[in-house]
Amino acid sequence: MRIIAARDYNHMSRQAANIISAQVLLKPNCVLGLATGSSPIGTYKQLIEWYNKGDIDFRQVKSVNLDEYVGLDYTSNQSYIYFMRSNFFDHINIDPANTNVPCGANPNAEEECERYDALIHSLGGIDLQLLGLGPNGHIGFNEPDDHFTKGTHKVALSDATIHANKRFFEREEDVPRFAYTMGICDIMQAERVVMVVSGESKAGIVREAFLGPVTPQVPASILQLHKNFTLVADAAALSQMSHTYD
Ligand code: F6R
Numbered sequence: 001m002r003i004i005a006a007r008d009y010n011h012m013s014r015q016a017a018n019i020i021s022a023q024v025l026l027k028p029n030c031v032l033g034l035a036t037g038s039s040p041i042g043t044y045k046q047l048i049e050w051y052n053k054g055d056i057d058f059r060q061v062k063s064v065n066l067d068e069y070v071g072l073d074y075t076s077n078q079s080y081i082y083f084m085r086s087n088f089f090d091h092i093n094i095d096p097a098n099t100n101v102p103c104g105a106n107p108n109a110e111e112e113c114e115r116y117d118a119l120i121h122s123l124g125g126i127d128l129q130l131l132g133l134g135p136n137g138h139i140g141f142n143e144p145d146d147h148f149t150k151g152t153h154k155v156a157l158s159d160a161t162i163h164a165n166k167r168f169f170e171r172e173e174d175v176p177r178f179a180y181t182m183g184i185c186d187i188m189q190a191e192r193v194v195m196v197v198s199g200e201s202k203a204g205i206v207r208e209a210f211l212g213p214v215t216p217q218v219p220a221s222i223l224q225l226h227k228n229f230t231l232v233a234d235a236a237a238l239s240q241m242s243h244t245y246d
Pocket of ligand 1: 034035037039067132133135139140141
């Protein structure tokens with residue numbers, strides 16, 4: 001595992017965007033695994049800026065997002081497909097037909113999860129997976145559990161996640177209770193994994209995930225075993241493990 005220590009959120013976002021940009025330059029038809037949430041917004045903004053300058057071309061890129069709330073679709077401004085369009089896809093030249101997000105509107109979980117894993121497989125797997133880190137150590141919506149889940153599945157969101165995500169909704173009751181998420185196996189099979197983490201509130205979980213034991217109780221800890229994992233984090237997020245890098 002490699003740690004890139006950034007000064008602050010903007011610096012973290014530029015560093016992560018640099019890695020994604022290099023991926024797209026080296027393999028223009030690559031498959032990007034993408035995340036939502038506050039952490040990658042700056043990365044997407046930076047990539048849009050470079051796209052507008054003509055420095056990066058997404059024409060042949062394909063994308064697969066990590067997760068989606070069950071029951072929400074693109075018409076809901078809380079859905080992850082809506083987030084991706086408004087924060088990234090609508091501002092670059094990626095072909096909308098090449099972008100993929102689990103379909104929250106499909107009530108048949110088994111069918112949807114099988115479809116999504118088959119899709120990832122048919123694309124030849126993920127070249128670069130971008131991740132954020134949940135306050136409880138979740139990646140995608142793989143919540144703390146007594147085992148690591150494998151493929152895409154339906155998950156009941158933990159109280160901690162519902163509480164953390166209520167900031168995007170009017171009321172806590174409005175936060176969906178279930179999501180479809182890629183599994184740990186889907187993430188671990190990506191050729192390269194890049195995680196962006198920012199802020200002091202994540203310092204404790206960063207230490208637990210990357211200095212502690214590998215355990216499904218802290219799902220991100222599995223990334224310690226990934227062959228090509230880069231943590232791009234700002235000084236505040238790294239403040240409890242500063243002696244371990246430089
Ligand atoms: C989002 C996702 C989540 C977030 C995590 C951190 O697609 O899969 O795992 O990455 O909840 O969210 P933020 O970045 O908002 O702190």
